[in-house]
Amino acid sequence: MNTDQSTSEKQYDPSDTTLKFVRGKDEIAGDYDPNILRAEMSCGHAVDPNSLTVWCRTLITQNHYKFHCPALKDGTNEKCGKEWPYQEVRKLALLTDKEQHDFEEHLAALAAAEYCEFKLCPSCHSSVERKDLTNLNVCCLICTAQLGRPFEFCWQCLKEWKGSAPRADRCENTECKDRRLQILNTCKLINLGETLKNCPSIRACPTCGQLLEHNQTGCKNIFCTRCKTEFCFACLELTRVCQATRPNSYYTACAKPVVAIQTSIPTWNRHAPPSDKSRNHSADQSPSPSWCLLC
Template sequence: MTTLQNIPEKRYDPSDISLKYVKKKDEITGDDVDPNILRAEMSCGHAVDPNSLTAWCRSLIDQNHYKFHCPAVKDGTNEKCGKEWPYQEVRKLAVLTDEEQQDFEERLAALAAAEYCEFKSCPSCHSYVERKDLTNLNVCCLICTAQLGRPFEFCWQCLKEWKGSAPRADRCENTECKNRDLETLKNCIVIELPGTTVTNCPSIRACPICGQLIEHNQTGCKNVRCSRCQNEFCFACLEPTRACQATRPNSYFTTCAKPVAPKQTSIPTWNRRAPPLVTFPHNSADRERSPNTCLLF
């Protein structure tokens, strides 16, 4: 994550009358050392410094968020503002340099695209491809097939040329092929969730909807929101927050009606565009061979 120390010092131009300037503390960092420092007011009404705003928004991108929300605390409460800032506003008030704009916009575009489609680079020709069949790791690259004069198939998981029978949902026959996310879930430690009565909880979870790996930030209640599909669920029992609270109301910081779910041994396949598909059995060698055909971008 980029820190304030890594970002060149910036200052607002007092002659820019398009901004609303205020002499208030920086409501991202709380810094109020020099009252003469010029700060600008965001659309939500909170004051920012271009340096802290750049750092905050970069940290959100580093955490795979492509939307920017105000982290300031509302006056007289412990509640965060949370209002979304348009990128155009962030770009102007963060005084982004040309290099920062290019970096932000490339990463934001990739994050936004990843929410709606999962794509990878063919290991041979490096074309970006998307699977048609989300349950089959065997993918046929049309460009390489045309260039080589033979079918070129690769593994979506290890990104090596395909070995073994297909279709397969678990792995190909390359020795190094394995689901690293499943390995992470298997080997994660168990923790107590600070501030709650939840104990012996796996420290990493796969979102029950889309499979995105999520680590509890060790603050707040036991519920988390997936940055990819926006599903909110209980980190302890893995039920949707609404369902968890329905069975034991106001249990945000206490144990659930259900026991803590054990370490997950499978990860859901999320089809962003259609209802969930039935997955292939792991032993599928006797099925009719039907490799994925890549979609080219």
């Protein structure tokens, strides 16, 4: 393991027989320097350890815990997209001990967040997962055992619990408030095409509660990258439901009226059976609009 090299100094060892070396282009950075030794990934594309490290770190900062090849397939504008196992990335990126620790710490947190929702106890800083997704009052078992009394904290403000319980809206700490509701309540109204007027520009995903902003391009549907569900930004129904009631209305009014500003955030039960999330409009339809992930 390289422990003293900086990222810019990484070079492959030509005597390493476990790697397949090539003299081709770096498919990530596009560098053609013939003096730089590159290695071939499992997908067949060549990389340099430095560009591979930067690319994978970028994916992590964008909250991705899986690594996919960004290279274009030969003679096309289609990305390779093949997933690289972390063990392969670690080896071919020549990750230092520090980089390996940082990568694995972030990857573990991102992967855990995909399958469960946890927060750190404000007292002992251990990870706690809620059993009752409708109750903000959470008991930390570690603190309870250490203190010899129940230690409860608020899932929303992360302060020791004040007031009666259970509660779904807030505890009695004065600063306890749902910032997402403030964002929804103060968002501007926009028009989606010529027929959908005065639609809130920010929505809470009706499946998981993630806040998404419409940029007024493309159709009225939005794909939530958190729960992988597509829904109509106007009526807040799943796309398949909206289209079933008024077929081919991707750019026009829904059967239902535009939903006003939301006053509550949906609770996402990640362990519930998955709903039909498939995107049902054909390939020749315009894609879903661009969006901005807010929080």
